[in-house]
Amino acid sequence: MFDVYITKAAKYLPNEAVSNDEMEDYLGLINDTASKARRIILRNNKITNRYYAVDKNGKSTHSNAELTRNAVAQLFDENFTDQDLEVLSCGTSSPDVLAPSHAAMVHGLLKNRSVELNSSMGICCSGMNALKYGFLSIKSGNSKNAICTGSEKVSTWLSSPKYNHEIVNLKNLEEQPIIAFKKDFLRWMLSDGAGAFLLENKPSGEISLKIEWMEAYSYAFELETCMYAGGDKLENGEIKAWSDYKPEQWLNESVFAVKQDVKILDEFILPKGVESMSDAMAKHNITADQIDYFLPHVSSNFFVEGLRKGLIEKGVDIAEEKWFMNLLRVGNVGSASIYIALEELMYSGKLKKGDRILLSVPESGRFSFAYAYLTVC
Template identity: 70%
Template sequence: MFDVYITRAGKYLPNEPVSNDEMEGVLGMINDAASKARRIVLRNNGITSRYYAIDKEGNVTHNNAQLTHLAVEQLYDNNFTKKDVEVLSCGTSSPDNLFPSHASMVHGLMDNQSVELNSSSGVCCAGMNALKYGYMSIKSGNSKNAVCTGSERSSTWMLADKFNNEVINLKNLEEQPIIAFRKEFLRWMLSDGAGAFLLENKPRGDVSLKIEWMESFSYAHEHEACMYAGGDKLEDGSLRPWQDYPAEEWLKQSIFSVKQDVKLLDKYVLDLGSDSTKIALDKHGVDYRDVDHLLPHVSSNFFGSRLYDSLLARGIDIPTEKWFLNLSRVGNVGAASIYLMIEELMNSGRLKKGEKILLIVPESGRFTYSIAYLTVC
């Protein structure tokens, strides 16, 4: 078995940052009315700026594959070029197409040579699953390097015109033309961008991160879906997929919108994440006091202090001075978020050789968690 290192990290954030006051001008107003939910959601999530692959006139500037490719290009230099890539492993929850796969579409932009591909779906853990595929490929000796990515282009899912048909339908039914909170909530939470890592079997440069281990946990056997798209939830908690709806209902009910069951989120996301973290640390014999940097992917600053309390209740006391977050500056970029955090920390000048980094990535889709432990080299 071979050691695995993150030797380079790249990112791509499209266009200029969008402030809270500019969001609705870019995404548009539903039913030509200012959102009542926007200020409440923004006050709780603590995000002050984010990036959209849409310009401020509403024109689409990049698709997901292009965002990802631009992040991958940041990994190249004179010692590692696009012709050296052996494995390309890409994770996202918002691919441009149902198929071909996201990784295939990114590879199509690389203009290099035949490589091994992997596409990981899901929500926030899709990026970590892509990373684990590359990790295992190098660990096993199957390859000497892998490019792993996490990316999202959520903004086009959240444009007002995706919801206006539902508003018209509600008016025709003489009901209140107000989009349900579970659909509008994520309009003010999600943003666009991509991150990329180069994984190799030897360290390189001034800072490399050795991946000591990666663990994943799913609780779908215990809980119904919490965050979903391309379907709707029935009274029994099951999801009815978009294929089972008549085509005319797709727009009338905003079937393809991203939805969040905020009650389930609040009830389970923190405790299951803390349980998973404790199981992973105990399995590998890691003392939480050895952690120098904690990188938790939190979708909202609302969960920050509550995550600390949840970990503390399980005997894990990592002070917030050791936490590294960039949510307020770049927004919640789903599968790309952990990549963007690591890229920023790697290039911050703060890391010292021998330090330990703990990653905690939750996914509220149907409650999945990824935990990883890194050593600075």
């Protein structure tokens, strides 16, 4: 088995940062009315800036594949060119098209040479799953290098025109023309961007991060769906797929809108996160004092204190100064968030040889969690 190192990291955040007061300038008003939930949600998540790959007219400035390509391109230089790449592994929850795969669309923009492709679909853990594919490919000796990515382009999914048919339908039915909170909630949580890592079988440059291990857990066997798109949730908790709806229902009921069951999110995201992280650390005999930097991806600052308390109760007391997050400055970029956070830490000047880093990524889709433990070398 071969050692695996993150030798370079890059991010791409489109256009200018968007403040809280500007969000509806980009996403638009639903039913020409400002959202009543927006300020409450923003007060809880505490995000102050985020990035959108659209302009104020709602016109796209970048596709998801272009965001990813722009991050990947920064990893190439005279020492590692696009002709050296062997594996491209891309994760996202918001691909531009259902098919071909997201990785294939990114590769089509790179125009370098034939490489092995992997596409990881899901929600936030898709970026970590893409990373694990590259990690295992190099570790097994299948390849000498890989580029792994996480990226999101959700702004167009959240734009007001996507909900207009539902509003008109509600008016026709003489019902209140207000979209459900499960749909409005995520409009103020998610944003666009991409991150990329270069993985190699030996360290390179001034700083490299050795991937010691990666672990992943799913609780879908016992918990129902929480975050979803392309379907709707029935009273019994099952998901009815978009293909089982009539075409007119896709618009009238905003079937493709991203939705979240906030009730079960609050009930399970922290307990299962604490349980899985404790299990991962125990499996590899890692204690809190063997973590110099803890990078938890959280969708909202609302969960930070609860996560800290839950970990302490489990005997995992990570000092507050070891927590490294950039959620408030760059927003919740889903599968790209952990890439963007680690890129910032990697080039912050704070790291020294021997430092140990724990990455933690939860996914509320049906409650999955992924972890990686790194050593600075």
